Amino acid sequence: MMLHFTKMHGLGNDFMVVDLVTQRARLDSERIRALADRRFGIGFDQLLLVEPPLRPDMDFRYRIFNADGSEVENCGNGARCFARFVLDQKLTAKREIAVQTAGGNLLLKVVDDGRVRVDMGAPRFAPADIPLTADAPAHDYALDVDGETVHLDALSMGNPHAVIDVDSVDHAPVATLGPRIEAHPRFPRRVNVGFMEIVSRQSVRLRVFERGVGETLACGTGACAAVVSGIRRGLLDQHVDVTLPGGTLSIEWAGPEHPVIMTGPAERVFDGRIVI
Numbered sequence: 001m002m003l004h005f006t007k008m009h010g011l012g013n014d015f016m017v018v019d020l021v022t023q024r025a026r027l028d029s030e031r032i033r034a035l036a037d038r039r040f041g042i043g044f045d046q047l048l049l050v051e052p053p054l055r056p057d058m059d060f061r062y063r064i065f066n067a068d069g070s071e072v073e074n075c076g077n078g079a080r081c082f083a084r085f086v087l088d089q090k091l092t093a094k095r096e097i098a099v100q101t102a103g104g105n106l107l108l109k110v111v112d113d114g115r116v117r118v119d120m121g122a123p124r125f126a127p128a129d130i131p132l133t134a135d136a137p138a139h140d141y142a143l144d145v146d147g148e149t150v151h152l153d154a155l156s157m158g159n160p161h162a163v164i165d166v167d168s169v170d171h172a173p174v175a176t177l178g179p180r181i182e183a184h185p186r187f188p189r190r191v192n193v194g195f196m197e198i199v200s201r202q203s204v205r206l207r208v209f210e211r212g213v214g215e216t217l218a219c220g221t222g223a224c225a226a227v228v229s230g231i232r233r234g235l236l237d238q239h240v241d242v243t244l245p246g247g248t249l250s251i252e253w254a255g256p257e258h259p260v261i262m263t264g265p266a267e268r269v270f271d272g273r274i275v276i
C-alpha cells in the first residue's frame, strides 16, 4: 500500500509524521526500523503517528516510536511538529490542541511568531515513576557504571531522563558514557541521557544521548528535564534558554506540581509517499 507522510524537524531532531486519521496503516516495530533507515526507508529519529483520540476531551492521540522501533511516552520536539502538521493538513482549525500520549496529556499552541508553545505537564520524581530501581531518591543519584560512580539526577517527563552536569558539553563523554547509562539495568525501561553545562542562571548548553536513537541534534523532553533538574537544585531561575547542537529552546518551570512550558520552532521539510 501507499503511505503518505511529511518529513519535519524541531531544531534538527527529525521526524516522519503520518496522518492515521484519514489513512490506515499497520506499522510494526520491524517495519518502523526499516523506515527509520535512510537506505531502506525515509530516515528519522522518531516516527510520529497522528490518530483519533481515545477520549472525548482530547483532539488527537499522539504516538511516538524511536528509530529502533520502541514506542515511547513523550517527545517534545515532536509535539511542536505535531501541532504544525495537524494545522497544515487542516485536521483541525483550533489554535490550542489537546493531545494524549502514553506519558500524559499535552496542550499545544502555535504562538504569533510561528513557534509552538507546549504545556509538557508536570515532571515526576519518584523512582517508580521514572522508572529507576533505586533504594534512594533519584536526585543526585550515584550510579555505578562498570565500577565508575556517575552522579546524575533522574526524573520523568512522561519519558525517563538522567541529567549529568558537565563543565563543557564540547568535551562531554556523550558517545562513550551515553549508551552505557541508556541501557543500565537500574533503568528497566532504559533512559535518555542529558549532559548539561550551566552557563548562567538563565542559560544552559545541552547534549542528549536519546534512548532508542543515540545522540540527536536536539531533545525537547531532555531540555525540560535538564532545566527542572537545575531549578530543583537551586542552580537555575524559572525561565531558561537551552542551547542544543541544533538550536535553542525556551523552557519555563514554576516549581513542583507546575507544568513545564517549552517553546520553540517546528519545520516542515517535504511531503512524500512510500510503499509499505
Ligand SMILES: N[C@H](CCC[C@H](N)C(=O)O)C(=O)O
Residues within 6 Å of the ligand: 013, 045, 046, 064, 066, 072, 073, 074, 075, 076, 077, 078, 159, 160, 192, 210, 211, 212, 213, 216, 218, 219, 220, 221, 222
Ligand atoms: N528518545 C526519547 C523519545 C523522543 C524524545 C525527544 N526526541 C524529544 O524531543 O523529547 C525516548 O525514548 O524517551
